[in-house]
Amino acid sequence: MRKYIAELIGTFALLFCGTGAIVINQETGGVVTHVGVAATFGLIVSAMIYTVGDISGAHLNPAVTIGFWLAKKFPGKEILPYILSQSIGAFAASGVLHFLFPTNQYLGATLPAGPIMQSFILELILTFILMFVIMHVAKGSKEQGMFAGIAIGGVVLLEALFAGPICGASMNPIRSLAPAIISQHTEHLWVYMVAPVIGVVLAVWLWLYLKPQESHSKN
Numbered sequence: 001m002r003k004y005i006a007e008l009i010g011t012f013a014l015l016f017c018g019t020g021a022i023v024i025n026q027e028t029g030g031v032v033t034h035v036g037v038a039a040t041f042g043l044i045v046s047a048m049i050y051t052v053g054d055i056s057g058a059h060l061n062p063a064v065t066i067g068f069w070l071a072k073k074f075p076g077k078e079i080l081p082y083i084l085s086q087s088i089g090a091f092a093a094s095g096v097l098h099f100l101f102p103t104n105q106y107l108g109a110t111l112p113a114g115p116i117m118q119s120f121i122l123e124l125i126l127t128f129i130l131m132f133v134i135m136h137v138a139k140g141s142k143e144q145g146m147f148a149g150i151a152i153g154g155v156v157l158l159e160a161l162f163a164g165p166i167c168g169a170s171m172n173p174i175r176s177l178a179p180a181i182i183s184q185h186t187e188h189l190w191v192y193m194v195a196p197v198i199g200v201v202l203a204v205w206l207w208l209y210l211k212p213q214e215s216h217s218k219n
Contacts, residue, residue, distance in 0.1 A: 003078075004085040006056035010048040011089030011174065014060050016096060017044040019108025019179050023101050038164055042157025049149035057138070061172040062086055067131050067200040071207065083174075090178035098182050109179040110168030110192050119167035120191045126159045127171040127199030135207040171196055 021040035025032035032040070049058045057074075059065045062083045068074035097107050112119035133155050137148040160169040170176040176192035 003056040004081050006052035007059060007082055007085040008089040008092075010052045010056070010058050011060045011086040012093045013048055013089075014041075014044055014172075015090050015093035015108075015175060015178060017041075018175070019094065020097055022108035023097055023104050026104060027101060034164065035161065038157050038160035038169075041160045041169075042153040042155075045156045046149040046153030049152060053149070056082075060086065061196075062174050063127060063172060063196040063200045064131065064134060066197065067135070067204050070201065070204045071135060086174050087178070090174045091182065094178040094182040097179075105183065106185055107179040107183040109183050109185050110170045110176045111185065112168075112188055112191065113166050116188055116191060119188075120195045122163050122167040123170060123191060123195035124199040124202075126163055126167075126169055127196040128203045130155050130159065130171050131200045131203035132207060135203065168192070171199075173197070 018037075018041040021032050021037045025034075025037055045060070048060060052058050057068070059068070059082060065074065065079055065082045065086075069076055069079055094107055097104070101107070130152070134152055137151045156171070159171065163169045168176070170192045173193045173196055176189065180186045180189050180192075
């Protein structure tokens with residue numbers, strides 16, 4: 001239960017701070033700014049990795065959980081409990097934001113600003129890069145582990161910074177699902193459910209391809 005509670009809290013913090021920054025930016029006429037929103041997402045991811053990483057691994061993302069399972073670094077029996085915990089945390093955060101800002105229309109939901117396929121490909125590539133970095137730093141040496149939060153949070157910040165205005169830079173199915181359901185804006189939601197999973201699968205496949213010597217040396 002410690003792991004599940006850690007995932008719940010971590011995912012709650014991610015959505016409360018990240019999508020909360022979007023909502024507050026809208027409510028205050030742009031005081032937070034786009035850069036501030038991107039920085040908020042990156043910083044909260046880094047903070048939660050250092051806070052609950054030793055307890056649950058700080059997945060905070062169903063696609064990442066699936067990715068670790070595909071890489072044989074996570075037991076299949078814990079996939080559903082992890083995703084359930086992440087979902088509870090995400091929906092709780094969006095619920096609180098809806099209570100605090102009842103007139104906000106989208107609550108930080110992700111919607112394509114251009115063609116649907118444009119956002120689909122962007123989300124796929126963004127998630128691929130994120131998972132590729134995660135696979136190389138989250139399970140590496142102790143020195144890499146010390147800097148995992150900086151590397152992963154930095155990638156989230158970077159990708160949200162340049163791609164956020166077009167696709168929302170979700171990279172996380174539950175991050176998009178919760179505000180979409182609570183705000184009742186589920187149009188094009190499939191983009192943010194499907195593209196990140198495909199991106200994760202491709203990233204894990206490439207990671208496995210690049211790591212054969214390491215695997216053999218351990219046997």
